[in-house]
Amino acid sequence: MRTLLHMPLDPGSRMARILLAEKGLPVCLVETPPWREPAELLARNPAGEIPVLIDEPPTGGEVAVAPALVIADYLEEAYGAAPMLPATSAARGEARRIAHWFDRKFESEVNQLILRRRVDERLAGARRLEPEPYRAGAERMRWHLDYLAWLLDRRAWLAGERMTLADVAAAAHLSANDYVSAVPWSEFPTVKEWYLRMKCRPSFRPILADRLEGAPPPSHYDDLDF
């Protein structure tokens, strides 16, 4: 059975889950906390990071694929249904550029200061960490949302006139931050409208149904008309 080693609030894991669902590929989800360095994870991905897709491709055998962006390319090439990359190489480059933007820039400037620290707080038993990085992260979050609004003033979707990998990556990252109430939606109405379109997709529903014990999301989190 196709398996994804993941964690519910990890943006890369969410991206992989949405892509699998868009392509209609069923998957068995296995929660795998990377900080415990489980042997199964290290055997499948020597970098010790999630997500890892363990696939049984139509051509036979078993293959472990990581990290998240490589899973995206793998799914694109191995399964034709619901393509997430446009047809021309210029448009593919633009969709990939924005996906990498979230994987690297948004990850280091926002996730590391907000989302990852919220998870650390939870692991440390709700002990509050110092507030300064949260403030810096919130400032960068606004800068990133501003950039998305700029793109969406010019295009129907982030990389052009069709939904692509760029939208999936961005929505995966924002959804995890939304779970910890870190997205000031009301200040960015065009981004909110775009996110609502993403949220309404059937591929998004399992993501929105995830709950962390003792840490519920804000009330608008899974509201499809927020």
Added chain:
Amino acid sequence: MRTLLHMPLDPGSRMARILLAEKGLPVCLVETPPWREPAELLARNPAGEIPVLIDEPPTGGEVAVAPALVIADYLEEAYGAAPMLPATSAARGEARRIAHWFDRKFESEVNQLILRRRVDERLAGARRLEPEPYRAGAERMRWHLDYLAWLLDRRAWLAGERMTLADVAAAAHLSANDYVSAVPWSEFPTVKEWYLRMKCRPSFRPILADRLEGAPPPSHYDDLDF
């Protein structure tokens, strides 16, 4: 004319240059220090990072492509010559996994502690930075070289029996660190033998000819029989 916004010691820029040379695509190199935030760079890549490839594809028009791994995919798809990714999706996944390993893991664990600090030192006028991060970076460097040696005990090239994007990425990162004398080759003979094979390729020669004013490389740096 096809143009690459780059810096001589930037590993991602080196990777793009080697790929272009392997595919026989001439390119005009423009040194573009990202820390000066030049308008040309920000207009071509809103992330403000190098490398950026400004290409004039056979299909017409002009396209700006970034970051380094997206340039790799773009060149693979737009130009068929000298493919840098294997044929099967499992083998492609493995080559991409290792390329991402260098782009993210090696970058944060080694480059940020050694290479990027050496460049900072040079910009700051040879003022020596504190030694502790260098020691931590050197330790991680050995860990990474150990992993490469483990791979090369099992395979002729890093991702399998043929040279791929994985080898280009690894050699680009190691060559920049070698310029600042940060690679303990003598402790890792199999990695050294593999790197010598990479160094001997015509695509590598322009990289090895680069010189930073006032900061020469060690004597073995461009020796093809070191």
